Amino acid sequence: MKNVLWFDEIGMTDLPAVGGKNASLGEMVSHLSALGVRVPGGFATTADAYRRFLAHDGLGDQIAALLRDLDTDDVAALTRVGGEIRASIERHPLPEDLEIDIRTAYDRLLHDDADPDAVTWAVRSSATAEDLPDASFAGQQETFLNIGGIENILTAIRRVFASLYNDRAIAYRVHQGFDHTEVALSAGVQRMVRSDVGAAGVMFTVDTESGFDQAVFVTSSYGLGEAVVQGAVNPDEFYVSKPALRAGRPAVLKRSVGEKAVAMRYTDSRAAGASTAFVDVPLADRARFSLTDAELEELARQALVIEEHYGRAMDIEWGKDGVDGRLYILQARPETVVSRASANVIRRFRLHESGTVLAAGRAIGQRIGSGSVRVLSDLAQMDSFRAGDVLVADMTDPDWEPIMKRAAAIVTNRGGRTCHAAIIARELGIPAVVGAGDATRILSDGQDVTVSCAEGDTGFVYEGLLEFAEEETHLDRMPELPVKIMMNVGTPDQVFSFSRLPHRGVGLARLEFIINRQIGIHPRALLEGDLPAELQAQIDERVAAYPSPRDFFVQRVAEGISMIAAAFAPEPVIVRMSDFKSNEYANLIGGERYEPHEENPMLGYRGASRYISPDFRACFDMECEALRYVRDEMGFTNVQVMIPFVRTVGEGHAVVEMLAENGLRRGVNDLKIIMMCELPTNALLADQYLEFFDGFSIGSNDMTQLTLGLDRDSGLVANTFDERDPAVLQLMSMAIQACRAQGKYVGICGQGPSDHPDLAEWLLAQGVESISLNPDTVVETWMRLAADAPADASAGTSS
Numbered sequence: 001m002k003n004v005l006w007f008d009e010i011g012m013t014d015l016p017a018v019g020g021k022n023a024s025l026g027e028m029v030s031h032l033s034a035l036g037v038r039v040p041g042g043f044a045t046t047a048d049a050y051r052r053f054l055a056h057d058g059l060g061d062q063i064a065a066l067l068r069d070l071d072t073d074d075v076a077a078l079t080r081v082g083g084e085i086r087a088s089i090e091r092h093p094l095p096e097d098l099e100i101d102i103r104t105a106y107d108r109l110l111h112d113d114a115d116p117d118a119v120t121w122a123v124r125s126s127a128t129a130e131d132l133p134d135a136s137f138a139g140q141q142e143t144f145l146n147i148g149g150i151e152n153i154l155t156a157i158r159r160v161f162a163s164l165y166n167d168r169a170i171a172y173r174v175h176q177g178f179d180h181t182e183v184a185l186s187a188g189v190q191r192m193v194r195s196d197v198g199a200a201g202v203m204f205t206v207d208t209e210s211g212f213d214q215a216v217f218v219t220s221s222y223g224l225g226e227a228v229v230q231g232a233v234n235p236d237e238f239y240v241s242k243p244a245l246r247a248g249r250p251a252v253l254k255r256s257v258g259e260k261a262v263a264m265r266y267t268d269s270r271a272a273g274a275s276t277a278f279v280d281v282p283l284a285d286r287a288r289f290s291l292t293d294a295e296l297e298e299l300a301r302q303a304l305v306i307e308e309h310y311g312r313a314m315d316i317e318w319g320k321d322g323v324d325g326r327l328y329i330l331q332a333r334p335e336t337v338v339s340r341a342s343a344n345v346i347r348r349f350r351l352h353e354s355g356t357v358l359a360a361g362r363a364i365g366q367r368i369g370s371g372s373v374r375v376l377s378d379l380a381q382m383d384s385f386r387a388g389d390v391l392v393a394d395m396t397d398p399d400w401e402p403i404m405k406r407a408a409a410i411v412t413n414r415g416g417r418t419c420h421a422a423i424i425a426r427e428l429g430i431p432a433v434v435g436a437g438d439a440t441r442i443l444s445d446g447q448d449v450t451v452s453c454a455e456g457d458t459g460f461v462y463e464g465l466l467e468f469a470e471e472e473t474h475l476d477r478m479p480e481l482p483v484k485i486m487m488n489v490g491t492p493d494q495v496f497s498f499s500r501l502p503h504r505g506v507g508l509a510r511l512e513f514i515i516n517r518q519i520g521i522h523p524r525a526l527l528e529g530d531l532p533a534e535l536q537a538q539i540d541e542r543v544a545a546y547p548s549p550r551d552f553f554v555q556r557v558a559e560g561i562s563m564i565a566a567a568f569a570p571e572p573v574i575v576r577m578s579d580f581k582s583n584e585y586a587n588l589i590g591g592e593r594y595e596p597h598e599e600n601p602m603l604g605y606r607g608a609s610r611y612i613s614p615d616f617r618a619c620f621d622m623e624c625e626a627l628r629y630v631r632d633e634m635g636f637t638n639v640q641v642m643i644p645f646v647r648t649v650g651e652g653h654a655v656v657e658m659l660a661e662n663g664l665r666r667g668v669n670d671l672k673i674i675m676m677c678e679l680p681t682n683a684l685l686a687d688q689y690l691e692f693f694d695g696f697s698i699g700s701n702d703m704t705q706l707t708l709g710l711d712r713d714s715g716l717v718a719n720t721f722d723e724r725d726p727a728v729l730q731l732m733s734m735a736i737q738a739c740r741a742q743g744k745y746v747g748i749c750g751q752g753p754s755d756h757p758d759l760a761e762w763l764l765a766q767g768v769e770s771i772s773l774n775p776d777t778v779v780e781t782w783m784r785l786a787a788d789a790p791a792d793a794s795a796g797t798s799s
Helices: 012-031 047-067 075-091 096-112 150-165 167-176 226-230 242-246 293-310 379-384 398-404 420-428 492-498 511-519 523-527 533-543 549-568 582-586 607-611 617-633 649-661 680-684 700-708 726-742 757-766 775-788
Strands: 004-006 042-045 121-127 143-147 185-191 199-204 215-222 236-241 252-256 262-266 276-280 314-320 327-334 345-351 357-364 368-375 390-393 409-412 432-434 448-452 458-463 468-474 484-489 506-510 573-576 639-643 673-677 695-698 745-748 770-773
Touching (some): 004 012, 004 096, 012 047, 012 121, 042 096, 047 075, 047 150, 075 167, 075 379, 075 398, 096 185, 199 226, 199 293, 215 226, 236 242, 236 293, 236 549, 242 293, 252 549, 293 314, 345 368, 345 448, 357 420, 368 409, 390 398, 432 458, 484 775, 492 549, 511 549, 523 617, 533 549, 607 617, 607 639, 639 649, 700 726, 757 775
Parallel strands (some): 390 409, 573 639, 745 770
Antiparallel strands (some): 121 185, 199 314, 215 236, 262 276
16 A cells, blocks of 8 residues: 555545545646646645554544544534644654655655755645535645645644644534544645745636636635635635637626735745745735736636536636746635535525614625624634624634534625635525624624625625515426516626526616726716826726726726626627716716706706717717627627617717717627617607617606606605506507517516506517516516416516
8 A cells, every 4th residue: 555646646536545635636637737727746645644644553542532522512622622632643753654655755856846945845635535526624624835845844744634633624524424534634745836926816617606607706816825715815806707718708707806915925934834924915016906817817717627627616726826927726626515506496685674884895605694793803712602693703714613603694804705704604504794804893792783695795794683584486486478587787796696587688787887886986087187186096096906097997897797798698688878867977986077067967968968978978988898898809799788868869870870980880790779768759759769779678767757747756746656657658558569560679677567567467468578677576576477477378588
C-alpha cells in the first residue's frame, strides 16, 4: 500500500484512497489539462497512510474513547473533547516509512520546479467523505498556505490530520450519520499560485441563490482566496453568460464592485499558522475591479469544461498568479445545495408587514427568519446562544457551525455570497445577511428582529417580529391557459428567480428602474463637464471602476438589460426606453441642474417628446448604445424595444428614425419595436401608429387616467379610477382589433387583469395576445384565469 500518490496518477476513482478534494485535483490534472484547465501539480498522502498513523501506538483507540459518550449538542463538551484529540494528533510522530516517502516526494517537487528557492506550497486536507454530491464537508478541515521547507511541510500535514477532529467536523459527521472511523484523511501538497500578489476567489457554474444554470457566478478579491472563503472580505461579484461564452461573444452579464478592504498576503514565515497575514488594500485599488472581462471569460470557460466533464454544477476555487499573470484552478467540487432542490417546486417567502430597517447587506437564501439577536464576538460565548436566536457576528468560520445550525438567521459584518456564512446558511436553509458592515454595533443582544432575504440582492434586518409567510408552487400542476402570461420586471436583482415561474417572457422591462438602481446619476451629469466639486466627487466615486462616465452608463445599463435577457431567453424581453418624469429625473444625482420644474410632470417632459428633444438626444443615444450592444454584440436578440408615451404619429416616426440612426433598425437582426398604447390618440389612430411599430403594449394605467381626465395619484379622485370604464374598454378594444387586423403583437402590461378577473375575461374575449403581470401575482392570476377559461381552451403559456 502506497503512502504517497502524484496528482497526475489519480482520478475520481481514487476517492477512497485520497479523498474528494485530491481525487478531483488529480482528475483535472489527468483529463482536463489538454482542454485548457490549468491546475498546479503536487502529491497526496493516502487514506491508508492516515489509518496507519492513527493505529500507531494506539492513537485511534484513545480518540474513540474520547468520542464514545460525547453529546455534540453540548458545545462546551464538544470544544473540550475536540481540543484534546487535536493536541494528541499534532504531538504524535508520523510512522517512519510515511515520513521518508513524504520527504522523497518533496525533494522531487523541488527538483522538478523551475524556481525551487522561491516556490512555496499549499498543504490541503481531503477527506474520504468530502466533496460528495450529497454531502458537503468543504471547509471543515484545515488548509495551510505558503508553506516552505520539509520540516514545516511535515508539521502542516500533522495539523491537517488533526483537523479531521475539528469541533465542526465532529458534529457534522454525527448529524450526517457518518461513523468517525469510516472517514479518513489525505493531505495534498500543491504548488502555490502567487495570488497573494494577484487575485483569487470562488466561482459556481450555477447561481447559488436561484439555481439558474445558464450563467457562471464569480467572486474575486485581491490576495489569497482564503479571505473570500472565510468571509473576511466583501469581494467583487460577476455573472458570465454560458450561451454567449459558447458562441464566442462578449459574455459578462453583471459586474459589482466589492469593498475588498483587506487582502491575505504572504509573510516572511513559511510555517503553518504564521505564513499569511491580512493587509489593508489601497483605496484606489478597492474602487477598481480585481479582474478584467477577458480574465472573467477565461475563468468561465475553464468552469464550463469542468462542469461538462463532471456532468453537474460545480463549486470551484481559482487563483490569478500575479507573477506569471495566468489563471489557475485550485479546487473543484460538486455544488450541493441548489442542485438538490426540486425543479418543479418553487418556495417563496413574503413579508406581510413593513418595519424599520436596522441593517442591510447581501441577501443569502431567499428566505425570512426572525428571533432575538445574539451578538457573539468569540467562540467562548457560544454557551449563551439559544436555539432560534439570530446569530450576529463579524464573520464566521467552520468553528461556528455547531451554533449556526441552531440559528433562525445569520447576520455578519463581512463576507460575500461565497463566504463561509453564506454557504452554511444555504445548507441549513436559513436566511443570512452578509457584508452588513457594522451589524455587531447596530444590533443589540435580546433585540427582536426579522431577517428578510426575499426582496432581491439586498437582505434587510427589520426591527421587531414581522409577520411573513412561505408560499409553495408546484409547476407540474399548473393548468393550461388560452393566453400568454408574461412578467413586468423592474430591476435585474431577482430575475433568475423570477424566470423559474411559468412565463412566456417579459412584457415590460423598465429601463428607468435599471437607471435608478444601477446608475443613480442624471445622464447629462455624466456627459457634461464643469460640475461643482462636490457633485463631481460623488460621480467620480461611483464611476471609478469604469473607463469613463459615459462607459459607466452604457455598461451598467447593458448589464441590467442582459441579465433580464439571459434569465428569460429565448422568450422575448420587451425593454421600455426610460420613462422618467422630470421630477423623477431631478431626484437622480445632479438631476436638479438639468430638469425643469413642472406643475404636472405626468403630462410633461417624458417619453417620446423627451427623446426627440435636442437637450436629451445624447442621453437617448447612450440608452440605444446599451441596447445595441446587448442585442448585436452579446447576441441576446430576444430583446425588443418599446417606446412609451407617444403623443403624435410624427413623434413615433421620429423616434423610430433615431433608433435606426443608432443601429436599432426594425427587422434587422429580428428587431421588433413596440409602442406603449397608453394615450387615447394611440387607439384612435392605431392604424397610423402601426405603420411605424410592430405592435402595441397597452398601458392601462395611463390610458385610464387620460381617458377619464383624472390624476391617479390624487386621493380626491382616486375612487373614480377604473380600467373597466366603458370609454376605456372601447379604446382598448380599438387598439386590440387594429393589431389583430394587421397580424401584429398586442399585449397589456397593467395590473388591471390581476385586480379584476372580469377585465381579464374581457381581454381574452377581445383576443389580447399576452398579459404581463408583476411576478408576485403570476401564480394567483394564472390559477384564476385557468378557472375562468373555457374547458377546451388551448394553452398559450409554458414554463
